[in-house]
Amino acid sequence: MRDLIMLAVFSLLIWKTMKEPIWGVLGWVWMGVMNPHRLAYGWAHDAPWSMVIAVALFASIFIHRDKLTKFPVNGVTVLLLIWILWIGVSPMVNSFYPDREFASWSRAFKVLLMVLVSMLVVQRRRDLDWLALVLVVSIGYYGIKGGLFTILTGGSARVWGPEGSFIEDNNSLALATIMTVPLIRYLQLQATKKWQRYAAIGAMLLCMASAVGSQSRGAFLAIVAMSFFMWLKSRNKLPLALVVLVALPLMFVFMPESWTDRMETIKTYDQDGSAMGRINAWHTAWRLALDMFPLGGGFTVAGPAAFAKYAPDPTIPLTAHSIYFQALGEHGFLGLFVFVGIFWLTWRRAALLMRATKNLPELQWARDLAAMCQVGLIGYATGGAFLSLVYFDMPYYLVLIVVALDRLVAREMETRTRAAIAAGIRPADVHSPYWGGAS
Template identity: 80%
Template sequence: MRDLVILGLFLVLIYKTFKDPMWGVLGWVWMGVMNPHRLAYGFAHDAPWSMVIALALFMSLVLHRDKLVRFPFNAVTILLAIWILWIGVSPLLFSFYPDKEMHFWSRAFKVLLMVLVSLLVVQRRRDLNLLVLVLVISIGYYGIKGGVFTVLSGGSARVWGPEGSFIEDNNSLALATIMTVPLIRYLQLQATKRWQRNLAILAMLLCMASAVGSQSRGAFLAIVTMSFFMWMKSRNKLPLALVVLVALPLIFVFMPDSWTERMNTIKTYDQDASALGRINAWQTAWRMALDLFPFGGGFTVAGPAAFAKYAPDPSIPLTAHSIYFQALGEHGFMGLFLFVGIFAMTWRLASATIKATKALPELQWARDLSAMCQVGLIGYATGGAFLSLVYFDLPYYLVLIVVVLNRIVAAEMTARHQAAVESGQVPRDVHSPFWEGA
């Protein structure tokens, strides 16, 4: 039955994609982030859904090429384009397992390439709202389900994601769930009905409960950091503060002793085997990046060959468990610079949008969405310090949203300035004060 439902939804998506490429973008995001086919048990489980929707999208781009927008050239998109090219350099030059590189490279390449392609399609507020909604549904499904499971089980078992996806691991799912909370907050701020706002509050609480129930230490740190930034960036700070100060501690109180013991290992990391293994992997990545400067060892550095050459303790070859050391080990110092630079420039671009719309009530929605994307990036920067999620889709979609928001606001500000010039309120030689770019 699930297979037929997924097939039916997919056929509708293909039909809609040929009518409007935006539906192809939404379908790609849904398939890539949620992996709904992994919830089925028959033919749908392993069918190449993403490949088919991508082909349909590219065909639709050709059919509707007159409706595409100009590619936005700014610091974010330029760094992203260079990053896409750079991730193919180290695997070619210094891979320890060349025959295994293609699988990992193709997966990362497809994620990043589709973000660039989406920049040609996503162009309106409606498009952004649909994209946010699809992201919330895709991750929120597991977050809400996991939150209910955590509450009913008293937090005695961990929450896991769909197999074969970026969020299969309990730690990765927890971070994704936490990063979705600001997007739910954005939808709540835009909601016009009380039941919608209340539903959003419930969804946020259940997502946080799910993340706590995952027993992920990285997610715990991300919750604490992100809650503060979400309060700082939000409108109506008092109601949000009450939710965080009252509801969140209650979630922690009802967690079992096993959760408390695991969180306490943050303070005693030097006695925790998992933490020591990660530190060993970080040192390996650092030594490798120094030796191969400015390149890295490719996507397959988490293996015996690399650890035998660079690790302080070659007996425990583990993945980096850190987006920073993963980027450093796989793609060198240049790769780390590009990776961090993308999100740093995205933050700056979002700040420019927030500043430009500060005195414009009709663009409050753009200010809200920019701020919540910043909060999501804070969650990724904090929780990602302990997870190998360099190529995870969600943070790159936050980048996409911020770039499109900047373009929408820039067009609006330019139109306002032009109207002011034509009405004589502003001299013709005075340029628009809003700077599109970072």
């Protein structure tokens, strides 16, 4: 039955994609982030849904090419292009296991390529709202279900994601859930009905409960950082502060002793085998990057060969468990610089956007969305410090949203300036010009 439902929904999605490319983008995001086919039990479970929707999207782009927007050329997109090229260099030059590189490279390449392709399609507020909604539904499904599971089990069991996805393990799902909370907050701020706002509050609380129930120490730190920045960046700070100050302590109080014991190992990391294994992997990535400067060792550095040569303790070869050391070990110092630069410039672009729309009520929604994207990136930067999720889709979709939003606001500000000039008013007397630099 689930297979047939999947086929029916997907067929509708393909039909809509051929009429309008944005549906192909939304379908790709849905398939890549939620992995709904993993909820089926028959033939649909392993069918090549993503490939089919990608082909349909490219066909639709060709058919409707006259309706596409120009590709935005700015610091963020330039670094994204460099990143796509650079992740193919280390695997070809320094790989310890050349025959194993292609699968990992292909997976990362497809995520990044589709983000760039989506920049040609996403161009209206409607597109951005739909994209935010798809991301919320895709991760929120697991977050809400996981939150209910955590409450019903008293937090005694961990919450896991869909198999074969970036968010399969409990730690990765927790981080994805945390990054989704700011987007739910954005949708709540735009909601016009009271029940929608209350539903959003419930979804945010359940998603945070799910992240807490993952028993991930990185997620715990990410929740704290994300909650503070979400309060800092939000309008209507008092109601949000009351919810956070009441709900989060209650979550922590009702968690079992096993959760408390695990969180306390943050202070005594030197006595925890898992933490020391990660530190061993970080040392390995650092030594390898120094030796292979400016390249890294490719996608397969988390194996016995690299650890035998570079690790302080070669008997515990682990993945980097850190987006920073993963990027460093796999793609060297230049790769790390480009990777961090993408998100740093995205943050700066969002900040400029917020400044430009500060006193424009009609663009308050854009300011809200930019702010919540910043909060999501804070969650990724904090929780990602303890997870190997360099190629996880979600943060790159936040980059996509900010770049598209930047272009949309720049277009709106240009229209306002032209209207002011036509009316004989100096642009400076209307509002400060927007220097977002969108193309």
